[in-house]
Amino acid sequence: MIDLYSWTTPNGRKVSILLEELGVDYEVHPINIGQGDQKTPEFLEISPNNKIPAIVDCDNGLKLMESGAIMWYLAEKYGKFLPSAPLDRIKVLEWLMWQMGGLGPMAGQSHHYLHFNPGKAEYAEDRFATEVQRLYSVLDKQLDGKDYICGEYTIADMACWPWVSRYEWQQIDLAKYPNVRAWYKRLLARDAVQKGYHVPKVMGEIPAG
Ligand SMILES: N[C@@H](CCC(=O)N[C@@H](CS)C(=O)NCC(=O)O)C(=O)O
DSSP states (O other), rough: OOOEEEEHHHHHHHHHHHHHHHTTEEEEEEEEOOTTGGGGGGHHHTTSOOOOOOEEEEETTEESSSSHHHHHHHHHHHHHHSSSSSHHHHHHHHHHHHHHIIIIHHHHHHIIIIIISSSHHHHHHHHHHHHHHHHHHHHHHTTOSSSTTTBBOOOOHHHHHHHTTTTTTTTTTGGGHHHHHHHHHHTTTTHHHHHHHTSSSSSSSSOOO
């Protein structure tokens, strides 16, 4: 049994999508980051960086923050979505790190400047819009001739997909990235992805791509 502490954001959805794909028992504890729930002493005991997502593994008491580490841990624990062959495995971790260090942070900043605060900082809008477009081009090239980022469906796909689902906030026209668009729709068709997206609550329709 896994306790999941999460909210309706891409980083949170990464983990709920994986838990749905794994089909394991988990209990969701909503942490409303708009209300400051992430700053309570109780939550800090689990996630010392004040951010969602976090988990507690009730089988062994492990408390874990950072979505990339959580996905890696769960994939290893349940033996799915992370290949065991060393060369295949490191390629999945490479793309998981690419999401954690590139797509996530850059797209997150683009949400602040392009979506929530347009007109406040021209340089930042241009900087993050350009960087997000570059990252979509990188992903489009990686997906050329493949159904999934590393060939088979892995945690790398589940990590990137919720960030791409906010393509409208990033002012990204998916038609310019046909491989990304086809991949986005491929994942969207999965029941587990749809269920995981709506954790901890439904926030309207999932963008159709
Ligand atoms: N690197 C962290 C980032 C987590 C993160 O930025 N979480 C955001 C929501 S997506 C959050 O909790 N924000 C609350 C805050 O900044 O106070 C991860 O991947 O888990």
